[in-house]
Amino acid sequence: MASGADLIRRAKEQITEVDPREVNDLLADRNGSVVVDVREQQEFEESHVPGAKHVPRGHLESRIEGAAGDKSARVVLYCASGNRSALAARTLQEELGYENVESMTGGITLWKDRGFDVEVPRTLTAEQRERYSRHLLVPEIGFEGQMKLLDAKVLLLGAGGLGSPTALYLAAAGVGTIGIVDDDVVDLSNLQRQVIHTNDRIGEPKVDSAEQGIHDINPGVEVVKYQTRLDASNIMEIIEGYDVIVDGVDNFPTRYLLNDASVRLKIPVVSASILGFDGQLSVFAPYEGPCYRCLYPTPPPAELAPSCGANGVLGALPGVMGVLQAIEVVKLVTGSGDPMIGRLLLYEALGTTFTNLKLRRDPDCPICSRDPDEISDEEMGVFPDYEAFCDGAG
Amino acid sequence: MSTVKIPPVLRASTGGEKEVSAEGDNVGEVLFSLADQHPDTKGQLFGEDGTLNRYVNVYLNDEDVRVLDGLETAVKGGDTLVILPAMAGGG
Numbered sequence: 001m002a003s004g005a006d007l008i009r010r011a012k013e014q015i016t017e018v019d020p021r022e023v024n025d026l027l028a029d030r031n032g033s034v035v036v037d038v039r040e041q042q043e044f045e046e047s048h049v050p051g052a053k054h055v056p057r058g059h060l061e062s063r064i065e066g067a068a069g070d071k072s073a074r075v076v077l078y079c080a081s082g083n084r085s086a087l088a089a090r091t092l093q094e095e096l097g098y099e100n101v102e103s104m105t106g107g108i109t110l111w112k113d114r115g116f117d118v119e120v121p122r123t124l125t126a127e128q129r130e131r132y133s134r135h136l137l138v139p140e141i142g143f144e145g146q147m148k149l150l151d152a153k154v155l156l157l158g159a160g161g162l163g164s165p166t167a168l169y170l171a172a173a174g175v176g177t178i179g180i181v182d183d184d185v186v187d188l189s190n191l192q193r194q195v196i197h198t199n200d201r202i203g204e205p206k207v208d209s210a211e212q213g214i215h216d217i218n219p220g221v222e223v224v225k226y227q228t229r230l231d232a233s234n235i236m237e238i239i240e241g242y243d244v245i246v247d248g249v250d251n252f253p254t255r256y257l258l259n260d261a262s263v264r265l266k267i268p269v270v271s272a273s274i275l276g277f278d279g280q281l282s283v284f285a286p287y288e289g290p291c292y293r294c295l296y297p298t299p300p301p302a303e304l305a306p307s308c309g310a311n312g313v314l315g316a317l318p319g320v321m322g323v324l325q326a327i328e329v330v331k332l333v334t335g336s337g338d339p340m341i342g343r344l345l346l347y348e349a350l351g352t353t354f355t356n357l358k359l360r361r362d363p364d365c366p367i368c369s370r371d372p373d374e375i376s377d378e379e380m381g382v383f384p385d386y387e388a389f390c391d392g393a394g
Numbered sequence: 395m396s397t398v399k400i401p402p403v404l405r406a407s408t409g410g411e412k413e414v415s416a417e418g419d420n421v422g423e424v425l426f427s428l429a430d431q432h433p434d435t436k437g438q439l440f441g442e443d444g445t446l447n448r449y450v451n452v453y454l455n456d457e458d459v460r461v462l463d464g465l466e467t468a469v470k471g472g473d474t475l476v477i478l479p480a481m482a483g484g485g
Contacts, residue, residue, distance in 0.1 A: 252480065273481040278402045280481055296480040300449040304403045304438060304479055346476070351412065355399070355476060357453050360461050 008083045015089040018102040020111045023076055027051060033074035036067055037108075038088045047118040049078065049111060057088050064092060071098050078104035078111070122147060131218075132174055145334035146174060152333045155179040155242040157230065157258065159210040161318030162248030162272050162325065164196035169326035170246075171214040171221045175333070178214060179224040179242060182206040193315035230254055232381055235261045244329050247271040248322065252299040257381030259284065259292035264372045264380075268341075270328045272321040277314050277349040279321040282340050282359065283328050286368060289341035294362035317349055396424050398475045407434035421454060422465030424475055439477070451478040 002010070026033055027050060037048050038057040048054070053067035057079070068075045075098055077085040085103040092098040104111070112118060124132070124146065135141040141149075152175050156163045159182040170178060184206050186197045196213035197206065207225035214221050226238055230249070235257055239245055245262055247269050249255055255271075262269050268285040271292065284291050299305060324345070331337045346355040363369055398414045408414055414431060418424035425446075429436035441447050445465075452459045453476040459467045469475070 275481050276402045278481070280478075295451065296449065298449050300403070300447075300479050304449075305481075344478070346478070348412065355456075357456050357476060357478070358458065360458055 008086060011086045011090040012103070015086060015093055016102045017082070017086070017105045018076055019105055020114050020116060023049070023078070023104050023111075024114075024116045026074075026076065031074075032070070033076065034068040035076045035078070036064070037079070038077050038085050039079050039108075043080065045121055045123060047108070047112075047120045049108065050117055050119040052078075052119075057084050060088050060091060061096065064096065068098070071096070072100060075101045076104055077101065079107045081107040081109050083107075128174070128220075135173070140336040141330075141334055145336065148333050148335070149174045149330065150176045152244070153177040153179070153242045154244045154246060154329055154333075155181065155239055156246045156248070157181050157254075158248040158250070159194070159196060159206040160184070160190065160248060160250070161193045161274065161313065162322040163210070163246070164194045164213075165319050165322035166246050166248070166326045166329070167196050167210055167214055168217060169323055170329060171218045173326070173330055174218065175221065175329070177222045177224060179226065179238075180207050180210050181226040181228065181230055181238060182210070183227055183229045193313065193318050195319070230257065232257060232377065235380070236265070236377075239267060240265055242267060244332050245269045246325050246329060248318075248325070252305060253381060255292060256299070260367050260375060260380040262286060263291050263368050264375045266372060268332055268339075270325045270332070270340075272325050274313055274317050274321055275311060277317060279317055279345075279347040279349075281321055281324050281328070281345040281347070282343060283332070285332075285339070285341045286372075290359045290361045291365060291368040293367050294365045295344070295359055297362070297366070314349055317347075320347060320349070395471055396469050396473045396475055398424060398428050399477065401477055401479055401481075403479055403481075404435055404438055404477065407438065408432045418469055420463075420465065420469055421452060421459050421467045421475065424469055425452070425465070449479055452476070453478065 023035065035049055035052045037044050037052045037054050038060065040056055044054045055063045055067050077089050079085040082103060082105050085107065089101045089103040092101045132146050135146050136143060154170055154175050156167055156178060159167060159180050167178060186202050186204050186206055186209050188202055190197060191199065197209045201209040205227050207227045211223040211225060214223055228234060239261055245267055247258055258269065263286040266286045268283060270283050272279060272281045328339055331339045342359050344357045344359050367375060395415050395417060398416050400408050400412055400414060405412065414428055416424045416427035418427050425439055439447060439450055446452060454462060454467055454469065455474055
């Protein structure tokens, strides 16, 4: 009776072996050839030759035709060191009629020693599969969508009424990186609505308190803190590199500034505002739909632009609007559904009415009718009567 | 008769009313009818030349009247006009 080593030696005599260097050259010009990894699932998941198909040797006979349907095509098999692939190559050649099958010498071990690239397939950890299981169950998100969320970088402007629920739900959803811009500290009067903060964090910077709240619900989220106010000197540096911006700022000058900078960098902005019992929501996606200036070319006079601090707001209202913002972010990141681009939602809480309005791009918009490179630093955030407006707003 | 939805910042001028019924065959007439009933709204909606202030958007049902015929846009009974000034509260 032959030993296992004898069997492998004999198989290698019967088949053709190919050097990893030749396989690497083959990847650049496949010409109908197929590279097949015959190792076990776990080995394949750790790393494999880029573009390799996976057919575990135990399933070779039943699955090889799905990976390599043309028996006259060149088929290169590999395993860890070249033994299992030699046996598999013999099976394909002798029993299944493959005409041009080879086994890669030394397997992926030699491949790596030679310094050739490997592909590391992305997977969720067991903890992530459990944590995001309800996302994985909905086809609109699923594995692909969850991976996009984990890769996403979302910037929240303000960790206040709107930013609090948005931050909590985006953290819970697994958004990989959440940036927070806020220069304020937690105040007792915030806690009626700013649910990411807590009683024992009164007096702490909001960015620190929000970071704590985010990590309490999902420690896997990377939080980037900007304890500052957005202004023309720092906005481009702060927002660059983010995939989506969530606007919950409380004043017009910053909203115009944000609009102009986000148009220049082509970053979509999920915008909401609240007052009393009323909320507005829209998504401003540069060059895809209208921008904030298309909708509001000039701000209202100061007497028509009260802030929440002066006029009050129902505590749960920013909860509704902030969660709607979080949903829009998830839609933009995962590419599912119809984001609120070119639409404005009005929510009136006392009457419980929702009104949808159509928004149009303004062909004469001072910002988004132009090429982003033409927008200069000097004109960002500027609007007619800027000084007078700011004086009036105090 | 049309319904005009009043935004929060203008409700002080309408005695707190969120919706006001107003007569008129076009958008301009309906808004002037609103201004007749609640004179404080006039200066907030219209400039001295009688045109809509640029910081006020007006929608006939769900469409911006500026992409329709502006103040001349015909209004049918049962239509809703939405007045929408910018809001900036972040809470």
